[in-house]
Amino acid sequence: MLSPASRHFPPVVFREGRRYLWNRVTRKALENQPEERVRLRFLDYLLLEAGWPKSRVTTETPVKFRESTRPLRADLICYSKELQPEILIECKAESVPLTNAVAEQIARYNHALNASWLCITNGVQEIWFRVEGNSKAVVLDQPPLESGTTPATLHKQYAYWVERGFAGSAASEPLQQWLLAMLPGFWAAEGAGNISFLDIKHRPAGLQLDHFYRLTEIGETKRLALTFLATPRGETCLVGIRNEEGTSSGLFFVNLDRMLAGKEEYGMVITAGGSERVELLQQLRINVEQPDQKWAEELPVRVDRMFDRV
16 A cells, blocks of 8 residues: 655754755664665554654664574564554565565564554555464554644644755745745655655755755656755755756755845756856746746746756
8 A cells, every 4th residue: 555654744953064864763863774764664654644642652673583693673663652562564665566575574673572563664655463362463454543734734734844944944034935836746746656765865055965866757768857946054945856868967056045035146957068157036936026827838848948958
């Protein structure tokens, strides 16, 4: 089944100019690793959507086995009011399929924990099991947890986007209101299937480009990745990456704070043929006073055309 965690993004935090993942239970900054992203996305689902108390969730909990000299670690454990393990969750990276081997792994962990419910997930798909009295695991058709707060409700809070690195904390009030109006529709436009984390090491102008992107097909051979990302200074950038026939061929970025403040050198388009600082306000047609949801739908084509100017 489709995982509700796919509707969530992991919290982030900046430390000395670098962006890290943030575990809200342990209150620790963590390296941005594939499995860690899934674990924190599922944790957000548990805490923010399903309403499980934070005081009754642990992450990376040591599990000791008699035959093992060292404990292994359970990704997520949800405890009952009596503080007994109730739900055991095993998280894998998005690229890892949920095979029988993964199911056997969580079953082995549960021999030491005796949780009533088991879940294996890669952040996109998940499989739930109910453990019966004879330790037999029965596959469920839907999660046993009820949803309380919906992602749509969370998306109405500007702090939600700041905490996930999509919006800057220092944005002006007009820019904040515009981002709050545009970001929910931007990320929900085509559903979760066209959203992917891109691990990009290149850092033009000091931008950390490794982030979640919305992917759009442009014609038969081109694909455009778009995202909003916060900078360590609390500003907000719009970033576009063009891919042609499997190879990245262009990068576009604009600092929205600088652009709307009328400052110079707020954006750049870079291709194999060179780079150019271009006037983007007219081309992007951003009107912070009148947010328009159609803007997000038209943005991929508009950004793609900018690469042909260089």
